[in-house]
Amino acid sequence: MHKILFCLLLWGSFLPNTWADVNITTTIRPLQLIAETIVQDHGTVTAIIAANQSPHHYVMSPSNRLALAEADLLVWIGPTFETYLADFFVPLKDSRKLLTVSEDENLIRHDIVPGQLDAHLWLDSRNAVLIAESISRAASEQDSAHAAVFRENLNRFKASIDSLNIEIEAAVAASPRAGYAVYHNAYQYFEKQFGLEHQFALLRNPEVQPGIREIVAVRRRFAEEKPRCLLLEPDSNPDLVATAVAGQQLTTLTVDLLGHKVSSHQAATQSGYIELMKNVANDFVSCLY
Numbered sequence: 001m002h003k004i005l006f007c008l009l010l011w012g013s014f015l016p017n018t019w020a021d022v023n024i025t026t027t028i029r030p031l032q033l034i035a036e037t038i039v040q041d042h043g044t045v046t047a048i049i050a051a052n053q054s055p056h057h058y059v060m061s062p063s064n065r066l067a068l069a070e071a072d073l074l075v076w077i078g079p080t081f082e083t084y085l086a087d088f089f090v091p092l093k094d095s096r097k098l099l100t101v102s103e104d105e106n107l108i109r110h111d112i113v114p115g116q117l118d119a120h121l122w123l124d125s126r127n128a129v130l131i132a133e134s135i136s137r138a139a140s141e142q143d144s145a146h147a148a149v150f151r152e153n154l155n156r157f158k159a160s161i162d163s164l165n166i167e168i169e170a171a172v173a174a175s176p177r178a179g180y181a182v183y184h185n186a187y188q189y190f191e192k193q194f195g196l197e198h199q200f201a202l203l204r205n206p207e208v209q210p211g212i213r214e215i216v217a218v219r220r221r222f223a224e225e226k227p228r229c230l231l232l233e234p235d236s237n238p239d240l241v242a243t244a245v246a247g248q249q250l251t252t253l254t255v256d257l258l259g260h261k262v263s264s265h266q267a268a269t270q271s272g273y274i275e276l277m278k279n280v281a282n283d284f285v286s287c288l289y
Contacts, residue, residue: 021039021042021044021143022039022043022072022073022139022142022143022146023043023044023070023071023072023073024043024045024071024072024074024075024139025045025046025047025048025067025070025073025074025075026045026046026047026048026075026076027047027048027055027058027075027076027077027082027085028049028077028082028258029047029049029050029258029259029260029262030122030258030273030276031075031101031131032045032046032047033259033272033273033276034122034128034135034157034273035075035135036272037132037156037271037273038135038136038139038150038153038157039139039146039150040149040153042146042149043143043146046067048064050260051256051258051259052234052258053235054235055083055258056083056084057084058084058085059084065088068088072097072142072143073097073098073099073135073138073139073142074089074092074097074098074099075101076099076100076101077100077101077102077121078101078117078119080117080119096138099134101131101134102117102119102121104130104134106130107121107127108121108126108127108193109121110189110192112185112205113204113205118185118186118188118189120187120188120189120257122273123189123190123280124192124193125161125164125193125277126193128273128277129157129158129161132154132157133154136150136151136153136154160271160274164274164278165193167281168277168278172284172285172288175285175288175289176289177196177288178227178228178287178288178289179199179225179226179227179228180199180227180228180229180230180287181199181200181201181202181221181222181225181229181230181231182198182200182230183202183206183230183231183236183241184201184202184204184205184206184233185201185204186257187231187257187280190280198231199221199227200218200221200225202230202240202241206233210240215240215243215244218244219243219246222244222248223247223248226248228250228287228288229250229251229252229253229286229287230245230250230251230252230253231253231254231255231283231284232252232253233255233257234256234258236254251287253283253286253287254283255280255283255284256276256279256280257280259273259275259276259279261279262276263275
């Protein structure tokens with residue numbers, strides 16, 4: 001009897017999840033916020049990397065591994081972004097359990113340096129729509145009973161993105177467009193979508209410690225171009241920033257590109273991604289004045 005019950009459980013584990021809400025685990029919070037918009041009350045969505053942690057250097061804990069193993073659907077950007085998680089995700093590349101966002105050929109793409117994809121794909125809201133479409137399809141495969149609900153939620157998300165874009169375009173158009181610099185070229189998806197351009201980046205590659213010549217050159221650019229402000233990231237090196245801007249009068253703002261400041265209330269009401277983008281826009285507009 002026990003053997004029969006075990007076989008039934010094992011057989012059931014390979015069937016599509018048509019009787020239970022879908023369980024999605026993402027790597028970063030922006031992907032979590034987009035997925036929550038799609039599944040809403042018909043699933044659970046978690047992110048294993050906190051919004052104040054760096055996806056580039058993250059090491060999984062035992063609880064993270066358990067969450068990944070128990071998930072119906074895993075969502076990540078790809079091996080060029082969550083570098084230290086690649087050993088876990090890459091072996092699953094042919095599994096329908098894994099969704100690698102950066103593989104979508106329809107995405108708007110920019111390089112961080114020639115030949116290297118800038119993986120901050122979600123900072124262009126048009127890419128967020130494509131990511132949401134992929135999650136909707138993948139969630140429907142795992143939970144076909146709620147496929148129609150996922151499609152309806154997707155359509156609502158698209159409408160909210162249209163309104164968001166109009167709002168951000170108006171805010172940027174009304175700003176005086178003061179010059180600004182960035183810690184590194186991490187915001188170009190947002191900038192190019194809304195017609196902005198920074199003067200220069202403090203770092204060419206944040207994964208490589210700059211040499212003396214590079215720091216001297218950056219200090220010279222600060223002195224010559226006199227940007228109004230410097231946009232930082234949550235994991236920017238404060239000592240490096242202090243050295244680079246020493247003696248300069250400028251404002252520094254930390255852009256919440258990973259959604260750390262998105263309230264739990266907004267996430268619970270499925271508008272977390274909209275709040276993330278509004279926060280990014282507000283930081284830029286504050287910098288431009």
